Amino acid sequence: RVMFEFKRLVEANMNDLAELLSAEHGKVVADSKGDIQRGLEVIEFACGIPHVLKGEYTHGAGPGIDVYSMRQPLGVVAGITPFNFPAMIPMWMFGVAIAVGNTFILKPSERDPSVPVRLAELMMEAGAPVGVLNVVHGDKVAVDAILEHPLVHAVSFVGSSDIAHYVYQTGAANHKRVQAMGGAKNHGIVLPDADMDQVIKDLSGAAYGSAGERCMALPVVVPVGKKTADELRERMIAEIPTMRVGVSTDAGAHYGPVVTAQHKARVEGWIEQGVKDGAELVVDGRGFSLQG
Known part of the structure; x- marks a missing residue:
């Protein structure tokens, strides 16, 4: 009862x-x-x-x-x-x-x-x-x-x-x-016969939904084959700018701010670490300023 x-x-x-x-x-x-x-x-x-x-x-x-x-x-x-x-x-x-x-x-x-x-x-x-x-x-x-x-x-x-x-x-x-x-680290594998429209939709939700703070977020994606990798990269680069960052009450926002300034600094630290380790940074969200 x-x-x-x-x-x-x-x-x-x-x-x-x-x-x-x-x-x-x-x-x-x-x-x-x-x-x-x-x-x-x-x-x-x-x-x-x-x-x-x-x-x-x-x-x-x-x-x-x-x-x-x-x-x-x-x-x-x-x-x-x-x-x-x-x-x-x-x-x-x-x-x-x-x-x-x-x-x-x-x-x-x-x-x-x-x-x-x-x-x-x-x-x-x-x-x-x-x-x-x-x-x-x-x-x-x-x-x-x-x-x-x-x-x-x-x-x-x-x-x-x-x-x-x-x-x-x-x-x-x-x-x-x-x-x-404890913390999870999940990997997605994209095979050559994957439906790329669905892949892009799923990746954007899994990687960026809930400000990326899900235990089951998807921070690593491994495409199989150069053709798959090139298409995935091109499609994701085009998709990311369409996701709107906003205050939590903005009905048009896809995600709001991360929970603390320390959390933001940690995310930026991982981006910097990736560059230092030799990654090519193709989309950089640091320095973002809110629309308007």
Whole structure:
């Protein structure tokens, strides 16, 4: 009942949540709505959790032996979530954890903390008892408190690979169940018989959507054969200027600003590194000034 009502409230507040998310993160409002919608897909799954909670029964596992299993909640569990999807990833974690009977501590990114707080308020409004979903803010001090506390029995993490190693090692050393998902580096291969119109469309979305801040962004593309490479290069060079950069509330913008000045400097650093390593820079977005 609570999870169904939470789903309804998130849908009813979709526009406000998306604008709040965009105001802090920078991604355009359409991207923010997608962020929330992807989270809701797991909430919908959690609404049907009773069937998944069933145990198993095996008759005659051995002579005169039947085997059965029961699934029981762990108690207090926690999630440490990244800046790039401040609605989707928290909902992925707390929706299922709460539906199967745990209480949840959410430590969102300090870069865009407001949407996770608003989601917790909506969960309370939906009828969740006090203390079922808790949001704590902070940096490494808050993370260490979660990883070391004896009453926290499991931790989920999404973020950079370095921190994923740290979370896994520290959590495991404190006898917790840990799943730690680090940074991805995805490669696309373009074969000679590919539909190049579709390739260009998919590459622009995968490389530049959500300001390039997706875990599943596509930063490396490998064309097979010179003819494929030449066509891909020519088509991508023509496509990139058609993508409009704007403020997050600009309905005509394809993507907004990256989340922090440090993040921008890091992106520019990779461009510079590529040039130093011998790459030919054919499109340079540094020095961009906003339209108008």
